[in-house]
Amino acid sequence: MLAAIRRLVVLVVLCSALTVVASVALGLLAGASLDRAVSVGFYGLGCFLMVSGFFVGNRGPARVKSETAGSTMLPIPGFGSRRLRWATLDEQHETINNSAVFIILGLILVLIGVVVDSHHSLV
Secondary structure (H helix, E strand, C coil): CHHHHHHHHHHHHHHHHHHHHHHHHHHHHHCCCHHHHHHHHHHHHHHHHHHHHHHHHCCCCEEECCCCCCCCCCCCCCCCCCCEEECCHHHHHHHHHHHHHHHHHHHHHHHHHHHHCCCCCCC
16 A cells, blocks of 8 residues: 555656646746646646546446457448457456546646645635
């Protein structure tokens, strides 16, 4: 459990650092104040990660059996029969775990954005 928390902290710090750098650069280009650009960056990335986590978690139980296309009557690439298989239990657990990581990381980044945001006072 301690190792998982350590990995989450590293992930939060890395995402926060990248968000601050990208937000400052975009904020300078847009002429926004520094604290507002950083808070909006945290809000944006946090919301994106939460929505991504929702869609990752709603992935169905079917997986593509192989990457090679099956025989088709249409000469159009990308259309035709795809061979599907049921996801293994490990793949289903991985999907749920990835979804949880995206949603938790997104929530943490939104909370950091709330703390950083000087536009609205917490107290």
